[in-house]
Amino acid sequence: xxxxxxxxxxxxxxxxxxxxxxxxxxxxxxxxxxxxxxxxxxxxxxxxxxxxxxxxxxxxxxxxxxxxxxxxxxxxxxxxxxxxxxxxxxxxxxxxxxxxxxxxxxxxxxxxxxxxxxxxxxxxxxxxxxxxxxxxxxxxxxxxxxxxxxxxxxxxxxxxxxxxxxxxxxxxxxxxxxxxxxxxxxxxxxxxxxxxxxxxxxxxxxxxxxxxxxxxxxxxxxxxxxxxxxxxxxxxxxxxxxxxxxxxxxxxxxxxxxxxxxxxxxxxxxxxxxxxxxxxxxxxxxxxxxxxxxxxxxxxxxxxxxxxxxxxxxxxxxxxxxxxxxxxxxxxxxxxxxxxxxxxxxxxxxxxxxxxxxxxxxxxxxxxxxxxxxxxxxxxxxxxxxxxxxxxxxxxxxxxxxxxxxxxxxxxxxxxxxxxxxxxxxxxxxxxxxxxxxxxxxxxxxxxxxxxxxxxxxxxxxxxxxxxxxxxxxxxxxxxxxxxxxxxxxxxxxxxxxxxxxxxxxxxxxxxxxxxxxxxxxxxxxxxxxxxxxxxxxxxx
Amino acid sequence: xxxxxxxxxxxxxxxxxxxxxxxxxxxxxxxxxxxxxxxxxxxxxxxxxxxxxxxxxxxxxxxxxxxxxxxxxxxxxxxxxxxxxxxxxxxxxxxxxxxxxxxxxxxxxxxxxxxxxxxxxxxxxxxxxxxxxxxxxxxxxxxxxxxxxxxxxxxxxxxxxxxxxxxxxxxxxxxxxxxxxxxxxxxxxxxxxxxxxxxxxxxxxxxxxxxxxxxxxxxxxxxxxxxxxxxxxxxxxxxxxxxxxxxxxxxxxxxxxxxxxxxxxxxxxxxx
Numbered sequence: 040x041x042x043x044x045x046x047x048x049x050x051x052x053x054x055x056x057x058x059x060x061x062x063x064x065x066x067x068x069x070x071x072x073x074x075x076x077x078x079x080x081x082x083x084x085x086x087x088x089x090x091x092x093x094x095x096x097x098x099x100x101x102x103x104x105x106x107x108x109x110x111x112x113x114x115x116x117x118x119x120x121x122x123x124x125x126x127x128x129x130x131x132x133x134x135x136x137x138x139x140x141x142x143x144x145x146x147x148x149x150x151x152x153x154x155x156x157x158x159x160x161x162x163x164x165x166x167x168x169x170x171x172x173x174x175x176x177x178x179x180x181x182x183x184x185x186x187x188x189x190x191x192x193x194x195x196x197x198x199x200x201x202x203x204x205x206x207x208x209x210x211x212x213x214x215x216x217x218x219x220x221x222x223x224x225x226x227x228x229x230x231x232x233x234x235x236x237x238x239x240x241x242x243x244x245x246x247x248x249x250x251x252x253x254x255x256x257x258x259x260x261x262x263x264x265x266x267x268x269x270x271x272x273x274x275x276x277x278x279x280x281x282x283x284x285x286x287x288x289x290x291x292x293x294x295x296x297x298x299x300x301x302x303x304x305x306x307x308x309x310x311x312x313x314x315x316x317x318x319x320x321x322x323x324x325x326x327x328x329x330x331x332x333x334x335x336x337x338x339x340x341x342x343x344x345x346x347x348x349x350x351x352x353x354x355x356x357x358x359x360x361x362x363x364x365x366x367x368x369x370x371x372x373x374x375x376x377x378x379x380x381x382x383x384x385x386x387x388x389x390x391x392x393x394x395x396x397x398x399x400x401x402x403x404x405x406x407x408x409x410x411x412x413x414x415x416x417x418x419x420x421x422x423x424x425x426x427x428x429x430x431x432x433x434x435x436x437x438x439x440x441x442x443x444x445x446x447x448x449x450x451x452x453x454x455x456x457x458x459x460x461x462x463x464x465x466x467x468x469x470x471x472x473x474x475x476x477x478x479x480x481x482x483x484x485x486x487x488x489x490x491x492x493x494x495x496x497x498x499x500x501x502x503x504x505x506x507x508x509x510x511x512x513x514x515x516x517x518x519x520x521x522x523x524x525x526x527x528x529x530x531x532x533x534x535x536x537x538x539x540x541x542x543x544x545x546x547x548x549x550x551x552x553x554x555x556x557x558x559x560x561x562x563x564x565x566x567x568x569x570x571x572x573x574x575x576x577x578x579x580x
Numbered sequence: 581x582x583x584x585x586x587x588x589x590x591x592x593x594x595x596x597x598x599x600x601x602x603x604x605x606x607x608x609x610x611x612x613x614x615x616x617x618x619x620x621x622x623x624x625x626x627x628x629x630x631x632x633x634x635x636x637x638x639x640x641x642x643x644x645x646x647x648x649x650x651x652x653x654x655x656x657x658x659x660x661x662x663x664x665x666x667x668x669x670x671x672x673x674x675x676x677x678x679x680x681x682x683x684x685x686x687x688x689x690x691x692x693x694x695x696x697x698x699x700x701x702x703x704x705x706x707x708x709x710x711x712x713x714x715x716x717x718x719x720x721x722x723x724x725x726x727x728x729x730x731x732x733x734x735x736x737x738x739x740x741x742x743x744x745x746x747x748x749x750x751x752x753x754x755x756x757x758x759x760x761x762x763x764x765x766x767x768x769x770x771x772x773x774x775x776x777x778x779x780x781x782x783x784x785x786x787x788x789x790x791x792x793x794x795x796x797x798x799x800x801x802x803x804x805x806x807x808x809x810x811x812x813x814x815x816x817x818x819x820x821x822x823x824x825x826x827x828x829x830x831x832x833x834x835x836x837x838x839x840x841x842x843x844x845x846x847x848x849x850x851x852x
Contacts, residue, residue, distance in 0.1 A: 282812055282813075282815075303813055305638060305813035305814055306813050308817075309813070309814060309816055309817045312817065313816075356621055356622070357621065359621070360621020360622060360624055360640070361621050361624075361638075361639065427794060427799070430810065430813060433799040433800075433810075434638065434639055436799065437619055437639060437799060437800045438619055438621060438639065440619075440800070441617075441618070441619035441620075452798055452799065452800070453711075453712065453798070454712060454798065454799055455711070455712075456708065459708070459711075
């Protein structure tokens with residue numbers, strides 16, 4: 040009897056333990072119709088919720104910004120560098136550039152069933168500066184210029200600015216923070232509703248459904264008024280490591296990896312050669328890889344040394360060899376496809392003879408035959424600073440180092456983590472540095488604004504224009520211009536000056552990357568803001 | 581001792597591997613067919629040929645030459661690091677155990693504090709604060725692992741100081757320093773040599789592991805762990821880029837392990 044009782048107790052204990060260890064959560068990706076469902080991967084989760092107004096001080100990561108277009112819309116959008124309608128079907132700007140009138144589309148609903156109207160847009164625009172608080176202006180200058188928002192009628196909103204701003208429409212097209220949320224996204228106390236932790240309250244094609252472990256699921260927004268997307272449901276699986284992401288794609292756990300930072304050029308090239316996968320690059324350039332200089336530091340304070348660096352780099356070879364032909368050769372710091380940046384300049388083409396003769400002209404000669412030039416007993420030595428974290432960046436930096444050593448420079452490369460890198464560059468503790476521009480919608484507007492030495496937001500950019508006596512004035516005047524021709528002329532003046540002064544050495548124009556399972560996904564169309572993942576742009580097989 | 585080592589096949593094999601790696605490191609400029617850091621994008625992913633016996637990597641650098649020079653980094657970092665760790669841990673462990681009392685108690689508390697942090701975390705923080713560079717990686721590794729070795733030394737000394745010959749030395753009027761330097765340390769040294777020599781293999785793996793994570797060394801340095809890290813993006817199309825450095829790490833760590841284990845067998849009293 041005792042044995043039977045003990046056996047019973049043992050079996051019960053085992054059952055209880057087994058029940059306790061079992062995973063009761065149902066993986067949403069394992070249920071339902073799979074043919075219209077895809078899974079993508081991301082480095083991080085959406086712990087901060089699904090609102091559109093993020094600040095570095097209140098939120099742990101701002102990555103949701105690259106997903107917002109799937110859930111929310113902005114008043115206007117950017118396509119091929121041009122402003123096109125978003126929630127506003129049309130708009131007009133007053134002659135003095137102070138009043139923007141947006142005519143909203145009709146019969147648009149948010150995913151909670153409420154209607155889009157002028158009052159909701161007014162509420163959103165008024166709340167953005169409040170919630171951004173100290174960070175107001177960090178994502179575009181226009182929110183700092185709001186004087187008054189007026190809902191003229193149910194479908195017309197007027198935005199009155201304190202001063203004109205030539206790039207205001209581009210700011211209105213920035214998904215974070217300018218996407219429009221339903222009225223229920225805000226509380227009476229002028230803060231964000233807790234609802235946004237577990238809901239997307241937008242007019243976009245998708246809405247949040249559920250979360251299980253490291254998998255976030257999103258389904259079609261039933262109130263979406265646009266054409267029905269091919270993908271009915273998508274999941275975002277959190278996989279922090281890039282190798283693991285690539286393995287997950289190979290194992291079928293995910294169907295698409297989006298973004299150059301998550302794929303890496305080497306891995307992209309590997310997938311491109313594999314017939315089971317499609318590897319696609321964006322047509323549009325997203326950023327420019329460039330070299331910046333510390334203009335107060337020898338020897339790059341001499342324009343001839345900077346010119347010699349520009350001539351010493353075989354950019355085409357670097358693009359074809361180290362960047363797998365993905366990036367295109369860059370001749371200008373800001374891509375000529377960006378607004379106002381299509382300026383005629385004569386590029387510094389690869390020319391070793393010219394590079395060497397410029398250095399000799401500047402007095403740098405290799406007297407002792409050790410391969411490094413000297414002048415007044417000092418070696419031609421440069422501290423080359425860059426931000427670590429990307430294998431592609433490591434490779435391109437080493438490629439540049441190797442090229443510069445060929446013209447008799449001694450290069451000491453220092454790779455630093457993001458925060459350490461910014462600390463060093465802000466304190467001008469470098470000679471040359473590798474940098475990438477910000478990309479749309481921040482280029483060229485924020486790039487230009489950050490060259491203002493008074494604000495000192497980005498010292499590498501400040502150094503590029505610090506030689507101009509009235510440089511800050513030239514940049515500030517531009518901000519308030521309303522005449523398009525005047526704006527174009529000012530851009531031409533500044534861009535030509537940057538080029539002639541060799542303030543930056545542009546190297547390559549980066550492309551956005553997407554790799555996907557060829558058996559499931561037929562094609563992917565990049566969004567106007569190319570680095571945003573566009574689920575509605577996926578065409579299934 | 582030397583005769584016993586020669587008789588042990590395991591020790592001879594381990595020593596042979598260590599010697600090969602050491603000679604490779606010393607004569608790297610003579611063995612390597614190319615400059616290990618010379619980049620030529622036109623030559624990337626080249627197959628084996630006379631000038632590039634193991635082909636080239638994604639930057640067109642000679643893989644063979646990088647592996648040969650890599651021996652310098654692996655041994656050149658791990659051996660000095662181990663030496664510093666050994667000196668530090670013998671000094672601190674011996675004095676703490678010999679004097680005992682409050683000194684030993686404070687030492688034990690310090691050890692417990694250090695041991696409560698994983699070595700990787702300590703190295704990550706220190707490299708972040710000190711910056712890249714071989715000297716900094718040595719400092720960071722010493723700081724993170726010395727305590728584990730010092731604890732072992734302390735245990736050896738605690739056992740040893742209770743023995744009769746130490747009592748005799750004290751009673752015969754030897755100073756503390758004389759007892760430690762002339763009696764205790766020489767008696768525990770063979771066991772410690774064995775312990776530290778097996779630790780070298782762990783140190784090589786640790787340094788390679790940190791390089792793999794991108795800690796400590798400048799990019800482009802031909803260290804095996806860093807080569808492994810760079811090659812992992814090409815695991816499907818060019819697996820050789822991770823197989824070669826992996827084999828070199830395995831061989832070197834294996835050599836030190838074989839030799840250390842054999843030494844331990846030689847030094848330890850035989851079980852009856």
